[in-house]
Amino acid sequence: MFMNALLAFIPISLLLKYAFQAPPLWVFATAVLAIVPLADWLRKATEHVAVHAGPTIGGLLNVTFGNMAELIIAIFILIGGNTQVVKAQITGSIIGNALLGLGLAIVVAGFANKGARQKFNAANAGQLSAMLFLTVITLTLPAIFDYTEQLPGFAASSADRANLDERLSLGVAVILIVVYLLNLVYTLVTHKDVFAVEEGHGHGPEKPWTLPVALGVLLGGTALIALESEMLSGALEATASTLGLSEFFLGIIVLAVVGNFAEYIAAMYFARRGQMDLAVNIGIGATVQVALLTAPLLVIIGYFLGHPMNLVFSSPLELIAIIAVALIVTSVTKDGETTWFEGVLLLAVYLALALAFFYVTPRGDEPEAALHLFRALTG
Incomplete structure (x- = not known):
């Protein structure tokens, strides 16, 4: 119900942008709120198409459209030439899915099941x-x-270095995509019995849509997300300036959360029902998909669009954040079971990283603006 209510921001954002020429901050905020339910509907449509397509094709469809909202947002920002924000969004998605999304799911599962340990497929978690x-x-x-x-x-020279960075990034992108595709063959075809998820009751739509309806929602949702993403991208710079924040911070926290919000909701939904296999698959699987598929695709797309993007992350904190994700997620999931406190640990790491990114990024001409905003928000 809450998600459906947010659909009202689709016409609101369009009116603010094209009818009233509202300030960019309002366009940005309403576009963000409009993308959240659209991403959720995209996820639902994919599930309904998967019912008609069968488990293997359904798995491929979930992979393809799982991060579609995030990919579309990033493409429009890339078209605008802001590669640093795109890379920030990639980092934000990696830490957001694995720490925020999975952390919330584990906490919800713990309290929904009165603190009992939640078990899941250790082999699948180990592969991820x-x-x-x-x-x-x-x-x-x-x-x-x-x-x-x-x-x-x-x-x-710096020009030579930039050229070499781009070549290496393109080569790494191809390797990552090939590995990801081989992983799909490994988990969905040759070793599907090992990685099969115990779905339990309530997984998948109870009353599947017809295939034309599901495909219509999929295509319509993708088109609307593209429209909202174009407005969001156009208002990004002015919004950052108005709030006294950097575009980098908006990318690594706000845009990353918006692009993956539907997955957070889905992970918490399955966790609350005791289906931790699905919750872990969503949390860690989405992280892997961002790093091994979405990021490489953006490198290749940028090359063909004439806006080349490399995989050199300029902030050491980004690299530390990615390393931290691998270490703590492996530590939490290696035994095939979790408790609510382990979810708290994941959330604590995410909040600490978010706070570091808040303070470390440049904030424009008025360096205290972000600090004033933070104090206002926290009272």
Whole structure:
């Protein structure tokens, strides 16, 4: 019901943008609120299409459209040439899915089941954790390479270094996409019995839509998300200036949460019903998808759009955040069971990282503006 109520922000955002020429802050805020329910409807439509397509194709569809809202937002920001915000959104999605989304799901599961330990498929969690460490290696490698090229005796100029960074990023992007596709074959085809999820009661739609209706919602939702994302991208710079925040901070916290909010809700829903396999798959699986599919796709898309984006993360905090995700998520899930306090640990790491990103990023001409805003929000 709450999600459906937010659909009202679709016409509101369009009116503010095109009829009233409202300030960018209002356009940005209403576009953000409109994308949240659209992403949820996209998820629902994918589930209904999967009912008609069968388990294997259904799994591929969930993979394809699972991060569609986030990908569309990032593409429009990339078209605007703001690659740093796109990379911030990637980092924010990685830490948001694995720490915020999974943390909330574990806490909800713990309290919904009176503090009892929640069990899940340890083999599946182990596979996902291994891919998280692949993420750490492949996303830190370009940054280390860029640093190496700045040492005496290596790249002759910054232009040469940028060219090499782009080439390496494109090569790494191709490797990551191939690994991700092979992982799908491994988990959905050759070893599907090992990674099968105990779905239990209540998983999947009870009354499936017809295939034309499901496809219509899928296509319509994607088109509306693209429209809202275009408005959001256009208002990003002015909104950051108005709030006294950096575009980087909005990307790593606000845009990342908006693009993945529907997945957080889904993870908490299944966790509350005791279906932790599904909750863990959503939390960690979405993180892996961002790192091994969404980020590489953006590198390749940027290349063809004439807005090249590399995988060199400029802030050391971004790399530390990605490493922290792999370490703590593996620590929490390695035994195949969780308690609500382990969810609290994940949330604590996320909040600490968010606070660090809040203070470390530039805030425009008035350096105290963000601090004033933070004090106002916290009373």
